[in-house]
Amino acid sequence: MKLLRMFLVQTRMNFVWYFRRDGEMVFWTLAMPVFFLVLFSFAFSSGPNSGSSKFLVPGIIGAQVLSSGFWGVGVMLATFREKHLLRRVYVTPMPPWVFFASLIVYRMLLLAAQAVILVSVGALLFHVRIVGNPLEILAVLLLGTATFGSLGTIIGALARTTESANNVASILTVPLAFLSDAYIPIDRFPHAVSATLRLLPSTQFIETFRDVSVYGAPLAGYGVWLVALALWAVAGAAISARTFRWV
Amino acid sequence: MVENLVRRYGALAAVDGVSFAVSPGTIFGLLGRNGAGKTTTLECCIGIGTPTSGTIRVLGLDPTRPRDLAALRPKIGVQLQATSLPEKAAVREVLELYAAYYGIPARAEEMAARVGLDDKLDRQIAQMSGGEQQRLALALALQHDPDVLFLDEPTAGMDAFGRRILWAEVERLRDRGKTIVLTTHYIEEAERLSDRVCIIQRGKIVAEASPAELVAEHGGDASVTIGANGFAPGASLERLGRWTKTGEQWKLATHGEPGLALAAVVTEANAIGAKITSLDLHRPTLEDAFVAITGETLGEHE
Numbered sequence: 444m445k446l447l448r449m450f451l452v453q454t455r456m457n458f459v460w461y462f463r464r465d466g467e468m469v470f471w472t473l474a475m476p477v478f479f480l481v482l483f484s485f486a487f488s489s490g491p492n493s494g495s496s497k498f499l500v501p502g503i504i505g506a507q508v509l510s511s512g513f514w515g516v517g518v519m520l521a522t523f524r525e526k527h528l529l530r531r532v533y534v535t536p537m538p539p540w541v542f543f544a545s546l547i548v549y550r551m552l553l554l555a556a557q558a559v560i561l562v563s564v565g566a567l568l569f570h571v572r573i574v575g576n577p578l579e580i581l582a583v584l585l586l587g588t589a590t591f592g593s594l595g596t597i598i599g600a601l602a603r604t605t606e607s608a609n610n611v612a613s614i615l616t617v618p619l620a621f622l623s624d625a626y627i628p629i630d631r632f633p634h635a636v637s638a639t640l641r642l643l644p645s646t647q648f649i650e651t652f653r654d655v656s657v658y659g660a661p662l663a664g665y666g667v668w669l670v671a672l673a674l675w676a677v678a679g680a681a682i683s684a685r686t687f688r689w690v
Numbered sequence: 691m692v693e694n695l696v697r698r699y700g701a702l703a704a705v706d707g708v709s710f711a712v713s714p715g716t717i718f719g720l721l722g723r724n725g726a727g728k729t730t731t732l733e734c735c736i737g738i739g740t741p742t743s744g745t746i747r748v749l750g751l752d753p754t755r756p757r758d759l760a761a762l763r764p765k766i767g768v769q770l771q772a773t774s775l776p777e778k779a780a781v782r783e784v785l786e787l788y789a790a791y792y793g794i795p796a797r798a799e800e801m802a803a804r805v806g807l808d809d810k811l812d813r814q815i816a817q818m819s820g821g822e823q824q825r826l827a828l829a830l831a832l833q834h835d836p837d838v839l840f841l842d843e844p845t846a847g848m849d850a851f852g853r854r855i856l857w858a859e860v861e862r863l864r865d866r867g868k869t870i871v872l873t874t875h876y877i878e879e880a881e882r883l884s885d886r887v888c889i890i891q892r893g894k895i896v897a898e899a900s901p902a903e904l905v906a907e908h909g910g911d912a913s914v915t916i917g918a919n920g921f922a923p924g925a926s927l928e929r930l931g932r933w934t935k936t937g938e939q940w941k942l943a944t945h946g947e948p949g950l951a952l953a954a955v956v957t958e959a960n961a962i963g964a965k966i967t968s969l970d971l972h973r974p975t976l977e978d979a980f981v982a983i984t985g986e987t988l989g990e991h992e
Contacts, residue, residue, distance in 0.1 A: 448793070449793070452786060452787050452790035453787065453790070456776075456787050459778075459783065460776045460778045463778040463814075464777070464778040526774070527770065527774040528774055528775070530738055530770065531768075531770055533738065534736050534737065534766070534768045534770075535791040536760070536763040536793075537791045689738070690733075690738050690739070
């Protein structure tokens, strides 16, 4: 009960404080992906219904999951440390996992809002239909958010300053978004390249999410990748649990 | 209790063999200049810093051991030096969050009133003065009624009003049997609050005693200074101490009670008909003792 209350209050405060701090940034967090969707849909195709929107809606949501983990969790933790927020909570009885989990859950809810908006815009403007099993889609999204949130905590653990965390997050997010089948189909690359890129957790997550959501593929066919993603999540948590510094 | 604490950063020993014991129910002041090692010592006691060597026990628990630290956290309250609260959080919200951390009912109104912030419950941190933030930090340290309080420079940057509130609250806590460890570079604060003061200089303890003992031992002589036309100390006054004359002023440095010396000086001046133009009494303070012990001033206005 105590832990549940701790977790709920912390998550609620994350929302209240973050929205108050950068209401404007939240607007852009929600608006930018829509902008990308519209821009790329027209840029990569001769018009609506050509299929590229169907590729882009899940791709952009997937890219948001990545950046949410690297920026929203990783860089955020480094900022908290730099502002001495972490050392203050470290001397309270709150278990560290409550703090991390509430940050990741907060990002999950924000991502859910982004996904709803992107799917709605995709449906209204480009007739993209979500045909997969809703529970399976949700499961993939949750797993992806947990995986990249967990990997994000490594950035938060190892980066000494907010600035270096920022640099690491940009170095990871931008190339990964383009090499993980998010914006550009990697099948356009030679087979050897695309096969290699499919070893990345980001590619595995985005392709699974896309196939399950807009193509209605059954989740059961992606067992190996799902296990791999879960292992990345566990590895991330284990590494940051060992290396995380509160001061 | 701290024994032989050493904390090195590379070749630099920030804390170099510090030992002290704090009696329960007392206020213990770590006094020293910025960078003397006060904060590092305090941080080692609350598990933020890891000692290079040495032993620490707080309430019988070892803050360097994770299991002990977990048991210790609910029993201690901490006020840290640097601003460490989310800038967009309101006073009430932070108090509610910290109540949840400790699994206690939130007492936002009561706590805010105790530190004089009852009219600022909905004020955001970013809109508060540094002193107000410090008082909120104190409220957060107190809300769960801890047995031991660690306050790191609790009144740094506070105005006189905030300082009075904080001092009164700290004394009230001590009177209720709480133990308080505080660091400060304000002599006045150490002298006013501490039951025992530990002067720390370049990572080492150079003196430890009650403020009164430190003053008596190291503060030097009290003095009486008199300016009076035609005054000169007679034989009876010579016995009171050492006289020096600067311009028209006679100064008596005395080991004895300066109030009695003052009375004797005035009586003599009146007896010989010298007209008194100025009269001063100086008792040694902790500041005199500090300068004598460390050879440095505190440089409060740096």
